[in-house]
Amino acid sequence: MDIHQFSQINPPQRLLMGPGPINADPRVLRAMSSQLLGQYDPAMTHYMNEVMALYRGIFRTENRWTLLIDGTSRAGIEAILLSAIRPGDRVLVPVFGRFGHLLCEIARRCRAEVHTIEVPWGEVFSPDQIEDAIKRVKPRLLLTVQGDTSTTMLQPLAELGVICRRYGVLFYTDATASLAGNALETDAWGLDAVSAGMQKCLGGPSGTSPVTLSPQMEEIIRKRKCVEEGIRTAAHQDGDDEMIYSNYFDLGMIMDYWGPERLNHHTEATSALFGARECARIILQEGLDNSIARHKLHGDALLKGIQGMGLETFGDLQHKMNNVLGVVIPQGVNGDQVRKLMLDDFGIEIGTSFGPLHGKVWRIGTMGYNARKDCVMQTLSALEAVLQHCGFGTPQGAALQAAWDRYGSEA
Numbered sequence: 001m002d003i004h005q006f007s008q009i010n011p012p013q014r015l016l017m018g019p020g021p022i023n024a025d026p027r028v029l030r031a032m033s034s035q036l037l038g039q040y041d042p043a044m045t046h047y048m049n050e051v052m053a054l055y056r057g058i059f060r061t062e063n064r065w066t067l068l069i070d071g072t073s074r075a076g077i078e079a080i081l082l083s084a085i086r087p088g089d090r091v092l093v094p095v096f097g098r099f100g101h102l103l104c105e106i107a108r109r110c111r112a113e114v115h116t117i118e119v120p121w122g123e124v125f126s127p128d129q130i131e132d133a134i135k136r137v138k139p140r141l142l143l144t145v146q147g148d149t150s151t152t153m154l155q156p157l158a159e160l161g162v163i164c165r166r167y168g169v170l171f172y173t174d175a176t177a178s179l180a181g182n183a184l185e186t187d188a189w190g191l192d193a194v195s196a197g198m199q200k201c202l203g204g205p206s207g208t209s210p211v212t213l214s215p216q217m218e219e220i221i222r223k224r225k226c227v228e229e230g231i232r233t234a235a236h237q238d239g240d241d242e243m244i245y246s247n248y249f250d251l252g253m254i255m256d257y258w259g260p261e262r263l264n265h266h267t268e269a270t271s272a273l274f275g276a277r278e279c280a281r282i283i284l285q286e287g288l289d290n291s292i293a294r295h296k297l298h299g300d301a302l303l304k305g306i307q308g309m310g311l312e313t314f315g316d317l318q319h320k321m322n323n324v325l326g327v328v329i330p331q332g333v334n335g336d337q338v339r340k341l342m343l344d345d346f347g348i349e350i351g352t353s354f355g356p357l358h359g360k361v362w363r364i365g366t367m368g369y370n371a372r373k374d375c376v377m378q379t380l381s382a383l384e385a386v387l388q389h390c391g392f393g394t395p396q397g398a399a400l401q402a403a404w405d406r407y408g409s410e411a
Contacts, residue, residue: 012347014343014349015349015378015379016349017348017364017366017375018350018363018364018365019177020177020200021199022365023370024275024368025204025368027278027282029275031274032274033271034274039270045262048067048258048273051067051280054277054280054281055068055212055276058179058210058288059184059186059210060188061187063212063213064218065212065218065251065255066210066211066212068208068210068272069211070266072209073195073196073199073206075249076196077106077195078246079209079211079250080211081103081172082244082246082249082250083224084141084170084193085110085112085141087111088111089112090115090137090140091113091115091139091141092116092134092142092169093107093116093144094133094142094144094155095117096118096145096148096151096153097149097150098148098355099149099174103143103145103174104116110245115137115139117133121315121355121357122153122315122316123319124153124154124319127159134164134167138167140169140170141170141172142169144173144174145174146179147176147321147324149324151314152314152315152321152326152363153320154182154319156319157173158188161189161191164192170216171192172193172195173193175194175195175196176195177201178196179200180201180295181291181292182321192216193212195209195210196209198275198276201368202283203282203369204276205272205275207272208269208272208276210276213251295323295367297410298372299321299324299325299371301366304402304406305380305400305406306327306399307402308402309384309394309398310398311328311394312327312330323367324367325365326362327362327364328361329361329362333390335359338362338383339351339362341390342383346382346386348379350363373407376403377403380400383399384396384399
């Protein structure tokens with residue numbers, strides 16, 4: 001092997017305006033370049049405690065167990081579901097996009113009995129629909145996605161906690177794409193567990209998943225038995241329903257690591273923790289309500305610009321996420337060609353979609369560090385130019401003027 005063929009990493013300049021990841025805040029990248037510490041160094045455990053406190057503010061909770069799972073946002077989902085679901089448990093998943101199907105897949109791997117309700121992509125569920133399904137299915141857990149970037153829709157959650165308490169159901173949501181850009185009230189809404197990801201509204205790189213657990217969820221997880229490799233097998237035997245079939249994602253062990261016991265579980269990802277800490281610090285310094293309002297402002301400006309361009313938007317706009325917009329690809333326009341020209345000629349990335357929406361919808365994000373006026377205006381200007389180049393006539397300058405008008409209304 002000729003080592004000289006491998007040059008130093010030097011990624012091209014990109015403005016990431018898709019559904020995530022986004023450009024990380026430079027302050028986060030600087031924090032992540034800090035020197036490493038030993039995992040039990042008092043300075044390191046102090047930073048871990050600070051992370052727990054900061055993310056209580058982000059999740060709006062008093063939950064003691066608010067911490068990080070080392071891994072992408074999917075790691076947070078798996079840690080919660082593997083630690084909470086016992087084989088044979090009934091779970092209910094309201095599916096309104098790709099990531100509802102992901103919750104179903106992970107729950108099945110936990111050997112749950114999975115029940116679903118579905119609405120067409122672009123819609124969300126009413127509380128009555130979910131309550132009717134809970135009465136019919138009688139699940140132990142309700143597994144929801146708050147913001148599904150595949151459809152750009154935001155599922156209302158505020159009334160579901162009361163419903164879950166009424167029927168003795170544990171309430172979980174995946175807030176990977178929504179946290180810090182849309183309202184989420186862990187305690188006020190009665191959520192038992194929430195997981196998120198860094199690469200969306202939190203403004204950092206993928207690789208760390210903040211989670212929070214209610215006291216009730218903690219109690220349930222603590223009852224599960226930690227089983228060391230070789231002591232027992234996965235064969236059916238007494239007590240198997242209490243086994244957690246993962247070491248890495250065993251939240252009981254992870255809590256013992258993050259708690260005062262500091263029992264060794266894994267070596268904490270120091271650089272990732274520094275980045276996650278800085279993400280939360282920046283948002284809380286701005287003010288969480290201000291962060292949500294910023295995402296709404298720039299999401300609204302993008303929406304007005306897209307409409308001014310004469311393009312159709314996807315889904316029920318009353319339930320659109322603040323931070324990502326679905327744009328219907330016009331008839332006769334090659335959506336992949338437009339994305340390629342945006343990337344190659346302007347250095348701007350926008351997303352396509354999945355499943356039934358693949359090739360039919362672009363997804364444009366305004367989130368985290370990229371929820372800024374200059375990012376919105378650059379994206380609208382580039383998209384207008386590319387569409388004109390591809391033969392789709394748009395009213396010249398109308399998109400930018402519509403966005404300016406929305407920004408002007410805030411003056």
